Amino acid sequence: MAVKQFLKCSVCGKEFEEAVKTVCDECFGPLKVQVNLEQAKEKLTKSVLAQRTQSFWRYFELLPLNDKKNIVDIGTTVTPLVKAERLGKILGLNNLYVKNDAVLPTYSFKDRPVTVGASKAVEFGYSVFSCASTGNLAASTAAHAAKAGLQCYVFVAGNIEESKIASIAGYGPTIISVEGIYDVANRLANEAADKYGWAVMNVNVRPYYQEGEKTLSFETCEQLEWKKPDAVVVPVGSGSLLYEIWKGFEEFEEIGFVGKEKVRFYAAQGKGASPLVDAVKSGGAIKPYKEVHTIAKSIAMGAPGDGDAAIGIIRETKGGGESPSDEEILEGIRLLAQTEGILTEPAGGTTIAALKKLAEQGAFDANETVVAYVTGNGLKTVDAIPKAKRVNIKPRIEEVDAIVGKR
Ligand SMILES: *Cc1c(COP(=O)(O)O)cnc(C)c1O
Numbered sequence: 001m002a003v004k005q006f007l008k009c010s011v012c013g014k015e016f017e018e019a020v021k022t023v024c025d026e027c028f029g030p031l032k033v034q035v036n037l038e039q040a041k042e043k044l045t046k047s048v049l050a051q052r053t054q055s056f057w058r059y060f061e062l063l064p065l066n067d068k069k070n071i072v073d074i075g076t077t078v079t080p081l082v083k084a085e086r087l088g089k090i091l092g093l094n095n096l097y098v099k100n101d102a103v104l105p106t107y108s109f110k111d112r113p114v115t116v117g118a119s120k121a122v123e124f125g126y127s128v129f130s131c132a133s134t135g136n137l138a139a140s141t142a143a144h145a146a147k148a149g150l151q152c153y154v155f156v157a158g159n160i161e162e163s164k165i166a167s168i169a170g171y172g173p174t175i176i177s178v179e180g181i182y183d184v185a186n187r188l189a190n191e192a193a194d195k196y197g198w199a200v201m202n203v204n205v206r207p208y209y210q211e212g213e214k215t216l217s218f219e220t221c222e223q224l225e226w227k228k229p230d231a232v233v234v235p236v237g238s239g240s241l242l243y244e245i246w247k248g249f250e251e252f253e254e255i256g257f258v259g260k261e262k263v264r265f266y267a268a269q270g271k272g273a274s275p276l277v278d279a280v281k282s283g284g285a286i287k288p289y290k291e292v293h294t295i296a297k298s299i300a301m302g303a304p305g306d307g308d309a310a311i312g313i314i315r316e317t318k319g320g321g322e323s324p325s326d327e328e329i330l331e332g333i334r335l336l337a338q339t340e341g342i343l344t345e346p347a348g349g350t351t352i353a354a355l356k357k358l359a360e361q362g363a364f365d366a367n368e369t370v371v372a373y374v375t376g377n378g379l380k381t382v383d384a385i386p387k388a389k390r391v392n393i394k395p396r397i398e399e400v401d402a403i404v405g406k407r
């Protein structure tokens with residue numbers, strides 16, 4: 001079979017040829033990309049991977065792009081999987097790892113989906129990139145548009161941090177700040193995609209864009225020496241990241257790179273914007289929020305677009321979820337920074353705070369391998385961090401003596 005990838009309805013299973021298409025003709029279910037795994041399995045072996053560089057695109061055979069010449073790459077690489085020994089000790093976990101995506105080129109994990117969405121958009125012949133964003137996606141989309149030499153319009157939720165706007169503006173896109181929450185900006189981006197013929201990363205090229213997220217689990221397995229973890233904690237906005245991490249583990253299993261062990265999935269959302277975690281706890285359906293209130297703004301969405309898929313995975317794997325308060329999120333940021341030397345934004349603080357709550361509830365055995373996904377950099381949201389304390393002195397060593405308690 002020659003095709004490298006096709007689209008598949010996530011509800012009824014009907015298959016379609018690759019196209020710019022997001023919903024099923026039969027049942028209106030969301031379409032997902034499926035890469036031809038039989039083909040990938042023949043070309044991509046562990047020894048082939050061992051010879052490749054640490055570029056994101058080392059998994060080319062498992063990504064939905066036909067021609068490497070269309071790749072738009074700003075230098076996205078494999079990120080560190082850090083053994084979190086000091087944090088683990090505090091939480092009673094002997095095998096805790098932090099997957100640190102705060103180090104990617106635009107400082108969040110969004111560079112993974114966007115390098116795929118942007119490359120696919122080039123392959124489809126688009127000449128304008130766009131997105132609807134809580135901040136991180138806009139920065140990444142704008143950076144990739146710059147690299148491709150294309151125009152870029154980004155829609156952002158009116159409530160996002162000033163420091164995030166500044167980090168987007170540097171790449172030179174037109175920033176359209178939409179009054180209201182993310183969900184409203186997203187609706188407008190949907191209309192724009194049709195009306196102006198733009199490639200909107202998380203709208204009309206979404207099935208391709210999402211595929212980039214599964215590389216997080218590919219890397220995790222390779223870094224754990226070809227093993228899956230026992231449990232993962234994932235920050236959730238739309239639920240796409242959680243779904244794709246699961247899909248990545250499934251695909252690695254299918255091509256024979258890892259075994260059949262099941263991974264338990266735990267979701268982290270900020271209290272005040274936690275429709276998915278609420279449903280996990282209640283056992284019922286997802287009830288959307290009309291307003292969202294949390295400092296974890298990059299994952300603050302009222303209605304999670306991939307929520308049903310995400311909740312299905314959490315239930316099936318017997319995982320769970322937690323929704324820490326703003327205070328707990330800030331404590332999560334401090335805890336990670338002061339035990340592991342990793343400064344994350346509130347979304348990452350939410351992951352660590354949820355991990356802490358779950359560990360305290362006994363969700364994990366002490367020796368299980370647990371991976372916490374830290375998805376964004378703290379320097380992007382300095383205004384979310386409470387005013388820093390410092391000691392002011394005159395330039396005299398005696399004043400330093402007083403601070404360190406020496407004379
Ligand atoms: C976008 C984002 C997420 C997760 O988003 P989903 O919509 O659930 O895929 C997590 N963390 C950060 C920092 C993000 O920007």
Ligand SMILES: [Zn+2]
Pocket residue numbers: 009010011012013014024025026027028029
């Ligand atoms: Zn269908």
